[in-house]
Amino acid sequence: MSHPATLTSPSPTGNGQDWRILVAVFWVTSMVEGLGVSQIFALLPTYLREMGVPDSERPAFIGIFSAAQQPGSAPRHLPARRPGPPGL
Numbered sequence: 729m730s731h732p733a734t735l736t737s738p739s740p741t742g743n744g745q746d747w748r749i750l751v752a753v754f755w756v757t758s759m760v761e762g763l764g765v766s767q768i769f770a771l772l773p774t775y776l777r778e779m780g781v782p783d784s785e786r787p788a789f790i791g792i793f794s795a796a797q798q799p800g801s802a803p804r805h806l807p808a809r810r811p812g813p814p815g816l
Contacts, residue, residue: 769794 772793776786 769790772790773786776789777783781789
């Protein structure tokens with residue numbers, strides 16, 4: 729007797745949960761996280777002013793925080809620097 733094909737595949741636990749539900753949950757949580765981070769960085773200059781950071785140093789702090797947020801975004805096109813004297 730042949731069974732009709734279904735769109736869901738059996739899960740290892742046998743409860744028949746669809747993997748697309750898990751992907752949707754991860755997608756929603758990623759969107760919420762992204763919105764939260766963008767709100768923090770929108771208010772960062774005001775927060776730094778309240779903390780007493782001088783106007784001249786505020787852009788450096790914002791740059792450091794932005795770079796720390798995305799550690800994988802370093803430029804890849806720059807050659808690696810080797811320690812030691814040049815020309816070796």
